[in-house]
Amino acid sequence: MNAYESLQQRSREIALYNSAASALTWDLEIYMPPKAGPYRAEQLSQLAGLAHRLGTASEVGGWIKQCEDKLPACADEEETALRAANVREWRRDYDRATKLPQRLVEDLAKTTSLAREAWVQARRESNFAAFAPWLEKILSLVREQAQSWGYADCAYDALLEGYEPGVRVADLVPVFADLQKQLSPLLPQLEKITAAVDSALIEGDYPVAGQQALNRRVAEAMGFDFGAGRIDTTVHPFCTELGPHDCRLTTRYNERDFTGSLFGIMHEAGHGLYSQGLLPEHYGTPMGTYLSLGIHESQSRLWENQVGRSRTFWAHWYPVACEQFPGLAALPLDEFWLAVNRVKPSHIRVEADEATYNLHIILRFEIEQRLVSGALAVADLPAAWNARFEEIFQIPVPDDARGCLQDTHWAMGAIGYFPTYTLGTLNAAQLFSAALRQVPGLDADLQKAEYKRLLAWLQEKIHRPARRYSPAELMTLATGEPTRATYFMDYLKSKYGL
Amino acid sequence: MNAYESLQQRSREIALYNSAASALTWDLEIYMPPKAGPYRAEQLSQLAGLAHRLGTASEVGGWIKQCEDKLPACADEEETALRAANVREWRRDYDRATKLPQRLVEDLAKTTSLAREAWVQARRESNFAAFAPWLEKILSLVREQAQSWGYADCAYDALLEGYEPGVRVADLVPVFADLQKQLSPLLPQLEKITAAVDSALIEGDYPVAGQQALNRRVAEAMGFDFGAGRIDTTVHPFCTELGPHDCRLTTRYNERDFTGSLFGIMHEAGHGLYSQGLLPEHYGTPMGTYLSLGIHESQSRLWENQVGRSRTFWAHWYPVACEQFPGLAALPLDEFWLAVNRVKPSHIRVEADEATYNLHIILRFEIEQRLVSGALAVADLPAAWNARFEEIFQIPVPDDARGCLQDTHWAMGAIGYFPTYTLGTLNAAQLFSAALRQVPGLDADLQKAEYKRLLAWLQEKIHRPARRYSPAELMTLATGEPTRATYFMDYLKSKYGL
Numbered sequence: 001m002n003a004y005e006s007l008q009q010r011s012r013e014i015a016l017y018n019s020a021a022s023a024l025t026w027d028l029e030i031y032m033p034p035k036a037g038p039y040r041a042e043q044l045s046q047l048a049g050l051a052h053r054l055g056t057a058s059e060v061g062g063w064i065k066q067c068e069d070k071l072p073a074c075a076d077e078e079e080t081a082l083r084a085a086n087v088r089e090w091r092r093d094y095d096r097a098t099k100l101p102q103r104l105v106e107d108l109a110k111t112t113s114l115a116r117e118a119w120v121q122a123r124r125e126s127n128f129a130a131f132a133p134w135l136e137k138i139l140s141l142v143r144e145q146a147q148s149w150g151y152a153d154c155a156y157d158a159l160l161e162g163y164e165p166g167v168r169v170a171d172l173v174p175v176f177a178d179l180q181k182q183l184s185p186l187l188p189q190l191e192k193i194t195a196a197v198d199s200a201l202i203e204g205d206y207p208v209a210g211q212q213a214l215n216r217r218v219a220e221a222m223g224f225d226f227g228a229g230r231i232d233t234t235v236h237p238f239c240t241e242l243g244p245h246d247c248r249l250t251t252r253y254n255e256r257d258f259t260g261s262l263f264g265i266m267h268e269a270g271h272g273l274y275s276q277g278l279l280p281e282h283y284g285t286p287m288g289t290y291l292s293l294g295i296h297e298s299q300s301r302l303w304e305n306q307v308g309r310s311r312t313f314w315a316h317w318y319p320v321a322c323e324q325f326p327g328l329a330a331l332p333l334d335e336f337w338l339a340v341n342r343v344k345p346s347h348i349r350v351e352a353d354e355a356t357y358n359l360h361i362i363l364r365f366e367i368e369q370r371l372v373s374g375a376l377a378v379a380d381l382p383a384a385w386n387a388r389f390e391e392i393f394q395i396p397v398p399d400d401a402r403g404c405l406q407d408t409h410w411a412m413g414a415i416g417y418f419p420t421y422t423l424g425t426l427n428a429a430q431l432f433s434a435a436l437r438q439v440p441g442l443d444a445d446l447q448k449a450e451y452k453r454l455l456a457w458l459q460e461k462i463h464r465p466a467r468r469y470s471p472a473e474l475m476t477l478a479t480g481e482p483t484r485a486t487y488f489m490d491y492l493k494s495k496y497g498l
Numbered sequence: 499m500n501a502y503e504s505l506q507q508r509s510r511e512i513a514l515y516n517s518a519a520s521a522l523t524w525d526l527e528i529y530m531p532p533k534a535g536p537y538r539a540e541q542l543s544q545l546a547g548l549a550h551r552l553g554t555a556s557e558v559g560g561w562i563k564q565c566e567d568k569l570p571a572c573a574d575e576e577e578t579a580l581r582a583a584n585v586r587e588w589r590r591d592y593d594r595a596t597k598l599p600q601r602l603v604e605d606l607a608k609t610t611s612l613a614r615e616a617w618v619q620a621r622r623e624s625n626f627a628a629f630a631p632w633l634e635k636i637l638s639l640v641r642e643q644a645q646s647w648g649y650a651d652c653a654y655d656a657l658l659e660g661y662e663p664g665v666r667v668a669d670l671v672p673v674f675a676d677l678q679k680q681l682s683p684l685l686p687q688l689e690k691i692t693a694a695v696d697s698a699l700i701e702g703d704y705p706v707a708g709q710q711a712l713n714r715r716v717a718e719a720m721g722f723d724f725g726a727g728r729i730d731t732t733v734h735p736f737c738t739e740l741g742p743h744d745c746r747l748t749t750r751y752n753e754r755d756f757t758g759s760l761f762g763i764m765h766e767a768g769h770g771l772y773s774q775g776l777l778p779e780h781y782g783t784p785m786g787t788y789l790s791l792g793i794h795e796s797q798s799r800l801w802e803n804q805v806g807r808s809r810t811f812w813a814h815w816y817p818v819a820c821e822q823f824p825g826l827a828a829l830p831l832d833e834f835w836l837a838v839n840r841v842k843p844s845h846i847r848v849e850a851d852e853a854t855y856n857l858h859i860i861l862r863f864e865i866e867q868r869l870v871s872g873a874l875a876v877a878d879l880p881a882a883w884n885a886r887f888e889e890i891f892q893i894p895v896p897d898d899a900r901g902c903l904q905d906t907h908w909a910m911g912a913i914g915y916f917p918t919y920t921l922g923t924l925n926a927a928q929l930f931s932a933a934l935r936q937v938p939g940l941d942a943d944l945q946k947a948e949y950k951r952l953l954a955w956l957q958e959k960i961h962r963p964a965r966r967y968s969p970a971e972l973m974t975l976a977t978g979e980p981t982r983a984t985y986f987m988d989y990l991k992s993k994y995g996l
Contacts, residue, residue, distance in 0.1 A: 024518060031728065033743070039744065043514055226531065232529075243541070246533075283537075
């Protein structure tokens, strides 16, 4: 076995243990009986430790070096390029994993596990003081992480790199500024247009079985392969990959409003189509792995928003939904469509509409940078959050539970994660716009609820390349330029006829 | 870490990988999408390989030897005895695992995997000739297994040892002969008594939700802890342990007859109570592991048959079932009870009643011994099976699918497994009889559907000892003598008033 083959084998071996851990996590979230928790945690930690040891072993560094010095010969040019990309990504993963001292890894794991519990309680009681020492400690640990990884401009860059390879604060700042500049003045208009309909009119009687049938029909129409995936019920919906032909979506049901579950399934199935679009023969190696969170999120948002919240989508699917839920027919399609596209400033990010959502991210991006650099002290966080929130949204923050304590990310040590949500939003609009330009007749397809060619375009441009290019390169190859705010703004304006 | 602690740690590490594999297998049987099969097989094989390597590593042999030479000191006498028992069992497992040449292990894994597919098809087409070469090959491999393990009297003993430690053909032959001698003449009477009621009268309308509610109530009454377990739906019901507080039962539902699922759940919950009764602090070591198949099966059968098929049980539960299924009340309790206790010779083992079931086992036990010794050639198996079946059951075998091709065990290389089913039946009757003698007022408890003290007795006598004693020792400690046929025969006679 040459060095490349050794890396390939090791990479697949690690993926196998990680995928077993994904299966255990899926079960934990959905079916596991409560008393099984502590042992499940042991299983996950032992599997993670095994995968980590296998990935950071010194022989791995040796194989990578050998491949960098001389990539084993291969007649096929395309195959050679793929191998070179695999080696580049193995190097990246290896360096990021081995640069962290073992003590720091353990300290982070332990701290975030305890911090999560503290955060749950602090949020319940809206008691920032109880969480503050944990955030302090987490910030000091992630700063140490950033130091270990190294960076040119600012520590935040090193964190961001973990979620969005190659993207830097200096890249995001102008894009986000442009977005905010265009979006803020538009919001009062969007709010006014969509306030024309009382969105409570959607409320009715939607039995779970009917929702499940509709969700499945829509996911199937999108192209989600139920021979290689399934949908289960959970409290916090997610999508997870248990293997090369095994993608699990989850959702929750509200029997008074079916739209939450349906848009949720379109979102998760968007993630799932990305997973199902990766080439199974590369499973377990970088060329069979998703690229970044901002790209993953672009797939979920494109299906949920550009497709699912469009007037075109509902022209086809509203009659189907009315067949499933006869009471719905009392609400005219146009009013229904406005109601599911309601724009309104609100306090909670995860409940925000697709337009105001991005301002929640911009707020967090600003604050995270200042927390990491030390420009903002943890003790001053609530005041800073509340002031800036009111400036942006024009509504006051009632308490920290609905303010700076609302998200779980910081308690998990996931700092630098938030911007990828808005990157996903912008990428989604940009990709959808490119697909409409590049795929002749796609518009007509969408009117017929025919999504095969849209999916094929996404598979070719986004899914199959996997980690071959950086996110900026991939966006450029697919759309002609890196991520910009324009396409999202155009999408919003055209959607609401502005 | 001393040698004992090293063994303990290694044993728990192996158990953790095995329990992860159990979770993957549970998912495979219940929820996994079809295309995920090949990768799941890879995951299971890699985890099994890892567990095998960790268990057969040379340092393990060294640690066992060190403990055998001098068990690390321990002040507590009970703890010392437990440690000695662990070391004895580690030695047993290590020797059985290391005595097999790697080539034989791989050959068996590959052969049985292919043989299973061949068997499925051969049974479907009732084509013994298509399965014969596989059985030939499997017999030659299990003979080689037996040679590697070693034996005193006959090769079959070495196979039996894998399912029922310490039990030999010479122990079983007289017990099974006694059983057959007493059972055969009784059968015509049992058939006549139970034929008084047409068992088709049970057929009615039993919605799945109602069956689930009843199953759960009964399992809860038995003492099954749903905080540490659950019930799912599957085609082939089973019970599996995913960790120290994680026991999963499965069942299937027939909306025309609720009794199959209910007795199935009582059976699986019987297994599950054994699993939940093992001491969690010993999880992953022999002192936290089930003893043998004959003991495991005694727990499932005791709850299904001695408890569940008794007149006393239904005196309490029939009104509950009638509340759940109002149509059922048209059938008087006595007739219902006779109908669920119908005795009648039939061709298929897994559909047999609790009395004739044992004759199916006796037939297989005889034939397996002759196949392994070579006294019976594979080519002559159908004729030998059919002749002996008709002798025992007084009905002819219509085809091999309902004859020697009906069971999956041989295709899996599980030869020597069948006798443990009847050992379980006999142990169940013997244990139940001992419990009634030893627990004052247990009879009254059972009439009130109060099972706490029965369960406590089983926990003390059977569950908590785990692998501390051999099956024969355990039965003797619990009931005063090793497994005998008498208690089961007494149980049958008293049940049917003979």
